[in-house]
Structure formats: C-alpha cells, structure tokens
Amino acid sequence: MSAPKKKIYFLLSSEAYLEPISGDRINEMNIIRAMLNEYDVYYNGVLVKPEDKAFGDVNRVIHTPSEGEYDLVYIRNNKKVFLDSPSPKLWFASPYDEECFAQADGIVCMTKPWKTALQDYDSSRYEYFQATYPEDMKAPKICILFPQVIDDSHFEKQTSTVESPVSPISFKQKIKKAIGQIKTRKKSYPPFRPNKTFKLSLSNRIRSIRSHSSQYYSSRMHWGR
Numbered sequence: 105m106s107a108p109k110k111k112i113y114f115l116l117s118s119e120a121y122l123e124p125i126s127g128d129r130i131n132e133m134n135i136i137r138a139m140l141n142e143y144d145v146y147y148n149g150v151l152v153k154p155e156d157k158a159f160g161d162v163n164r165v166i167h168t169p170s171e172g173e174y175d176l177v178y179i180r181n182n183k184k185v186f187l188d189s190p191s192p193k194l195w196f197a198s199p200y201d202e203e204c205f206a207q208a209d210g211i212v213c214m215t216k217p218w219k220t221a222l223q224d225y226d227s228s229r230y231e232y233f234q235a236t237y238p239e240d241m242k243a244p245k246i247c248i249l250f251p252q253v254i255d256d257s258h259f260e261k262q263t264s265t266v267e268s269p270v271s272p273i274s275f276k277q278k279i280k281k282a283i284g285q286i287k288t289r290k291k292s293y294p295p296f297r298p299n300k301t302f303k304l305s306l307s308n309r310i311r312s313i314r315s316h317s318s319q320y321y322s323s324r325m326h327w328g329r
Contacts, residue, residue: 109144110175117181120148120164134253197222200237211244223247
C-alpha cells in the first residue's frame with residue numbers, strides 16, 4: 105500500500121481563483137500540474153485535479169492555512185497570508201519583503217542564475233539585481249528553484265520519423281529540482297513539528313543544503329528522498 109501523498113498549499117498573490125489569463129498565472133498553474141503525480145496540491149485550500157481548467161475557490165475567498173493542515177506552504181506575493189501561515193513555508197524571491205524573507209524556510213527563484221546569485225548575495229550583487237534587494241541584505245539561507253514549465257499537452261504529437269526542431273519539455277523534467285532540502289529552522293518562531301522529519305520528493309533526492317549557523321537556525325528538517 106502506497107504512502108499518502110504530502111499536501112502542499114499554493115497561492116499566487118490575491119488570486120483566490122486562478123485562471124489561465126496571464127503569463128504568471130499560466131506558469132504557476134503549470135508548476136502545480138507538474139506536482140500532481142506526487143503531491144496533493146491545494147490551491148487556496150481547494151484540492152487541484154488534473155482535469156481542472158481553473159484552480160481555487162470559485163467564490164474568490166482567500167483561505168489561510170492552519171497549523172498542521174499542510175506539509176508545505178508556498179505563497180507568492182501575499183504578505184498577510186504568508187505571515188499568518190504556519191511553517192514550513194516558502195516565499196517567492198520578488199518583490200523583496202524583510203519580514204517575509206525572515207520568516208521563510210526557503211526562498212523560491214524562477215531561474216538557476218537568479219538562485220545562484222541570490223544564495224551568494226552580498227553588496228557586490230546589488231547592481232546585478234538592479235536594486236531589487238537592500239545592499240546590506242544577508243543572503244537567504246536556502247534558495248529553491250521552481251523553474252518555468254511548459255504544458256506539453258498543447259503540442260502536436262509527431263507521427264513522422266522526422267525529429268521535431270522544438271521538443272516539448274515534460275513537467276517532471278522541469279520540476280525535478282523544484283524542492284531543495286531544508287535541514288534547519290529559524291529560532292525566531294516556533295518549530296512546525298519539533299523532532300519530526302518532513303519529507304517531500306518529486307522523483308529523487310535533491311542535493312543537500314549546507315548546515316547553517318545555530319545562531320539563526322534550529323529544529324532539523326529534511327526534504328527529499
């Protein structure tokens with residue numbers, strides 16, 4: 105008997121009901137679909153089904169996660185819901201918000217160069233990011249890559265033996281490295297579930313994230329398989 109799927113809460117800004125009407129919305133919907141094989145994803149508290157054309161509450165009411173309700177919370181650009189949500193939780197890398205960065209267990213980036221530069225951030229990166237982040241900001245302890253994905257269901261299947269010049273990129277390949285390992289927790293707010301190992305995996309183990317100073321972190325947690 106297979107283990108129950110982990111539960112992920114997902115929210116984009118104030119979009120209580122997410123429809124494919126802009127680039128950001130479509131990308132977030134594709135990321136969610138990429139996760140459905142291995143996770144139960146709840147967009148704004150409503151379970152997403154593979155056949156759904158839109159996600160969330162059709163009545164357009166925002167539902168804030170409760171303690172113990174989900175295994176992971178990911179919120180992009182909704183400060184109030186994020187600060188009111190329990191850990192473990194992820195915050196998108198832009199726009200910068202000091203409180204949200206401080207509470208986040210991980211910061212989500214959309215591209216690998218963004219992730220690489222942000223996790224090594226110091227004043228020399230200030231111009232590189234075009235003043236997106238404070239010059240004296242400390243680098244996030246954990247940065248996670250949620251790459252853009254393509255819904256390959258929109259591509260025609262090749263019936264000819266001639267190779268297509270543009271190969272659709274599968275959800276699973278693009279999202280494979282979306283969730284990093286979180287091994288430690290901040291002392292500034294209570295642990296989500298002390299002494300419990302949390303585990304999320306999209307296909308295989310993701311590379312380890314280095315241990316961080318005990319001055320800032322405690323209560324070990326692990327993501328991956």
